[in-house]
Amino acid sequence: HPEHLQLGVTARGFKAVLAAMDFVAENGELCHQAVARRHERGLDFADALSPGIACGYDLQKVIATQLKRLAFTEYSMSEIMLAVPHLGAGRAKAFLSHAQQEPLAVTLEAMMQFEVESGGPVHMFVDYPCLRQAIRDFDLPLVDLAIQKIGRTVMLMTPVSAPQTLTRIFCLFELKCTLKSEVPLEIVIPPGARRELKAALSTNFDAVANSFGQVNVESASARNPEDRELVMGMIRREFGIQNTNSSIQEAIVRSIVQYCLGTDDDALTNPGDYRLLLQLCAAKARALSPEMAMQLISMHNRDGLTLLHKAAWYGASGVFRELQGAPALVPKMAEVIRYPCSATQSDSLLELLDLHLAHCRKCPSGESRLEESGPVIVTVQMLEEVHKLCQQISCD
Secondary structure (H helix, E strand, O other): OOHHHHEEEOOHHHHHHHEEEEEEOOOOEEEEEEHOOOOOOOOOOHHHHHOOOOOOHHHHHHHHHHHOOOOOOOOOOHHHHHOOOOOEEEEOOOEEEEOOOOOOOHHHEEEEEEEEHHOOOOOOOOHHHHHOOOOOOOOOOHHHHHHHHHHOOOEEEEOOOOOHHHEEHHHHHHHHHHHOOOEEEEEEOOOOHHHHHHHHHOOHHHHHHHOOOOOHHHHOOOOOOHHHHHHHHHHHHHOOOOHHHHHHHHHHHHHHHHHHHHOOOOHOOOOHHHHHHHEEEEEEEEHHHHHHHHHHOOOOOOOOOHHHHHHHHHHOHHHHHHOOOOOOOOHHHHHHHHEEEEEEEHHHHHHHHHHHHHHHOOOOOOOOEEOOOEEEEHHHHHHHHHHHHHHHHOOO
């Protein structure tokens, strides 16, 4: 195929590849028999990365071996599937950025999760079936072009507090190409990774918040030192180290905010965990530049609700504590104050009002001018009246 790097497979298509390579047992579950042959296949290093569990390195080696055996060295599995034809292969609609050391079950689960969130099957560029594994096929300029043409990048975040993706040099290259070309970057969080993040936030919120989304390109690794130097050289020349670190970090924080705005599943099943996720978004937004913080706080979902609306609705007072005194908070107060309030939301809204009152009282005129569709004046008197109303709701 003349544009084989722009082909993709669905989750079902990827499972078909796993089955063809004997990674699926008779009961339909993934199996790990390939682990026993790592030594003979030159994969001893994988034992430390994924002990006893089949990972991407195992699949990559098996696909390469089979393609060579069948004299299909010039083809990828997605090209072969397209020729059959197989409905699980087609033009890619998303580029999956992930780490090969992750268990294959995690990769498959993430693809399935993304399809659920997208509302149906999505052909995704996934390196195992989409690269020509029997030859060296990860050509940096061509991968850059493929990311531009596909037009949508999905980063697999696992574990969420310290994603493996951010430790691998090729993954960082993919993310930077995405941002450079202004391609939308989304994240997919497998259910298992979500549970781990919530547990970690409950145990030590500050530690997780400090480390979340941190990027250091210079500490990223690659199995081949020459590959690492090649990618690092391109990043230094075309993007710059600091610019790469900051832009990827901002994109990750933006993606987790989008995720929290777009789902109510966590909020309905476990409101306490959801409040912690909202507080994490606020903490990371506050750590960025005022301009970026304003963008994140202004982001809204299809219903027009922002992070502050969600925080008021679900009683996430930690969001307001994180943003207290932040310049980006003040211009967004009025629209949240106008948002319908019930008894369950009144406590967090009272805290929001307290912050705004403190700001207004510092102004010489005792008022705060907020820019929305037009200038909106919010005075101390107005806020105090709303404050009394909220207190009445709480008492009722």
